[in-house]
Amino acid sequence: MIDLIIIVLVVLSLLVLFELMVIINSLRYTRQLLRIKDKHEAELRRAHEKLKSVDKLKTEFMNIAAHELKTPLVPMVGYLHLIDKTRLNSEDRENLEIAIRNTQRLQRLVGDILDIAKLESKVMKFNMEDVQLGRAIKDAISSAAPFAKDKKIYLKSEAPAKLPIIKGDFMRLSQVLTNLLNNAIKFTDKGGITVRARKTGGEVVVEVSDTGIGMAKQEIPKLFAKFYQADSSAKRKYGGTGLGLAICKEIIKAHKGNIWVESELGKGSTFAFKLPVKR
C-alpha cells in the first residue's frame, strides 16, 4: 500500500514538475515574443519617422523646384508685357507677340509639370476652407471671357449665384474650372460654352458644355491620362501639354469628388464634376 502511495506521489510530483516546466517555457516564450514585438514596434517607428522626413524632403524639394522654375518667368512675362507695342513697327510687334505666346506656353508647361509632380508624389497642399462654388464659377468665367470674345463665341452661365457650401481649396477648384473653360474655348469655333451647376442629393454637380469639335467614344476613357491628347493632329493644331485634365482629375479626387465627360464627335462635349456638400 505504502509503495502504491509513493508511486502515486512520485507520478504526481513528476506531473507538477512537468507543468512547471511548461509554465516556465511559456513564460520564456512570451518574454521572447514581447522582445520581438518591441523590436518590430521600434523598427516601425523608425520607418514611420523616416517616411515622415522623406515626405518633408519631397515637399521642400517641390517648393524649391517651383520657386526656382517660376522665378525667372516673372521678369520674362512682366517685362514683355511692359513693352509699348504702339512704338514698334509691324515686324517687331509680331516678334514680341511670338515671344509672349511662347513665354505663356512655357509658363503653362512649368505649372502643369509641377502640379502633376506634386499630385503624384502626394505633396500638394490643399488649403481646405468653406467654398462658395458660385463665386469660383463667376471668377473663372470672367477670366476666360476675353478668350471667348477673341474667338467670337458665347460664354454664359446658367449656374445659380448661390450654391451649397463645399469644403475645398478655392484656388485649386478655380484652377479646375479655368482649365475646363479654357479647353472648351480652345476646341470650340462656332456656338459657345455654357456653365451649369445644381445640387443633387448630397452633392453639387458643375457642368461645362461646349458646341465644339467633340470626340469619338473610344477617346473618352483615355482622356484623363497624362500627356494624352485626343489625336496627334489636335496637338499640332491646338497645342497644350496634355496634362490639364489629368491635373483636374487628381484635384477633384483629392476633394472626394468625381469628374467625367460626355461627348459626341462633331457635336461638342460636356465635362462635369461633382463634389460633396459640406455637412
Add this chain to the structure above:
Amino acid sequence: MVKIMAADDEHDILQLLERILKKEGHKFIGCSTGGEFLKLYPKEKPDLVLLDVMMAGISGTDIYKKIKGSNKRQKVIFLTVLDITPTAGGVKTDELTAYVEKPFEPTDLLKKVRAILKK
C-alpha cells in the same frame, strides 16, 4: 499719392514692380531683404505692402507676422507660387491680405492692387 513698399530678393522682380507701379502713379520703395524692409517700414508707413513669400533669411511670412502684430489694418499682397502661401505654412491671414500668383502679368497685379486699396 499711394505709397507702396515691396520686399523681394530678386532684383529684376523688384525693378519690374517699380516700373509697373510707378507707371500707375504710385510711390514705390523696394527692399531686397526682409531686414531692410523691417528697418524702413515704421518710418515709411506704406498704404500697401507687397511681399515675396520665399526669401532667404527673413521671409515674407516673417515680415507679415511682424507688421500685422503692430498694425492690423496694414494691406498686404503676397507674391507667391501657388502652393507656397503663408496659410499653407499655418499663418492666419485676414480680409486685408491678397495673393498674386507668380508669374503675373502687369494688368493682373494692378487689378489686385486697385481692389485692395479700395478696401
